[in-house]
Amino acid sequence: MNINKVVFKKMIFRLLVILIFFVFSKLHAFENRILFKINNEIVTTVDVSEEINYLSAVNKKINDLDKNTVISIAKNSIIKENLKKIELKKNFQIINLNEKELNMFIANIYKNIGINNLNNFKKYLNEKNIDFKRIEEKIKIDRSWNQMIYNKYADQIKIDRESIEKELKNKKIKSYLISEIVFRAKDKEELKKKFDKIKKTIIEKDFETAAIIHSVSDSSQNGGNIGWIKENSFSNIILKNISKILPNEFTDPISIPGGFIIIKVNDLKNEKAIINLEEETSRTINAKINNQLSQFSNIYLNKIRKDIFINE
CATH class of the missing domain: 1.10.4030.10 (Porin chaperone SurA, peptide-binding domain)
Structure with missing residues (x-):
């Protein structure tokens, strides 16, 4: 019985060697x-x-x-x-x-x-x-x-x-006078609800009041006002969004680390680049x-x- 097992193992080993050699040869030829x-x-x-x-x-x-x-x-x-x-x-x-x-x-x-x-x-x-x-x-x-x-x-x-x-x-460079509202949302459903609520406040009151009520940023204390920011200071995603809107308009929520931001462009100007x-x-x-x-x-x-x- 033991002899048969040894013979069987040898046969299996030989078959595996032949199979590996065949596959390798085909692969090598293909390559x-x-x-x-x-x-x-x-x-x-x-x-x-x-x-x-x-x-x-x-x-x-x-x-x-x-x-x-x-x-x-x-x-x-x-x-x-x-x-x-x-x-x-x-x-x-x-x-x-x-x-x-x-x-x-x-x-x-x-x-x-x-x-x-x-x-x-x-x-x-x-x-x-x-x-x-x-x-x-x-x-x-x-x-x-x-x-x-x-x-x-x-x-x-x-x-x-x-x-x-x-x-x-x-050469000119754009500067934006902006205000912000920063808020958090755990999922898309909550994001939509909060944005609708913020928009309602903006329409019924104004952006500054909405910032005071809804923004979690320190800027909420002065109505979300940030001041004048040069375009080369913005991240690509924020610049892409604010460049699409006119003065007195605001963006949809933009994803940022830790939450979302809505930006209002209050004014813009072109300045000579230094x-x-x-x-x-x-x-x-x-x-x-x-x-x-x-x-x-x-x-x-x-x-x-x-x-x-x-x-x-």
Whole structure:
């Protein structure tokens, strides 16, 4: 009986080994399937999978898209990168960035996804099975490409510095004279009941009286009055809501930490913005240059794509 058990276990073990080998072989074959060629460069399912992994790591919104769209984005990203590499080999050279420059561009990537330092970024990439050197390579290719495009089209870039400075000197910023009512509600039903009650008081009395009666904020003592606030001091959600209404109108309840807020715009005005003219001018010029270079880059990519064989 014991001998039979041993034989049976050996048979099961062998079957499992064979099954695992079969599944692994099929999976391996699938992962290395050729999808298309760019000139003589083959692109496999592994390449696309790795590109998807990279794209989803540096832009989490990718994860919200459907599978076919993500695959299409990854393929286009691979094609674009290969077109750049092919052209750079012919007409330029890959720039070797110094450590400071490289770290600056890497920082732009990880700060955009909410990571605060390089070490944490490396850990994040390790968890995603992404080689850090691949990030460095992508940065070098993009910087080299951008420099090549700049060299080719620098004489076609048109920047009117005088016009930019004039516009910035006259730049205005909105300020809002506001009042608030802050209240709490545990669910949607209570939120609706309280808002209806507050609106009733506003209609029958006025906003200031409603603030005194219903607001839990310290500002309720002076009728909810906050004073003049510049638009760049508001959170995005509050600015979005108050920018839709006119003076003497009030918003619907806006969710804030600890409750809800209703804001009344009592008045608004445009004030001259206090800026560092030199810094703002440089920032605006750089943005305009980058925008034009991006357009030239797309034009040039479309041009060279016609001369490169892509067998999809």
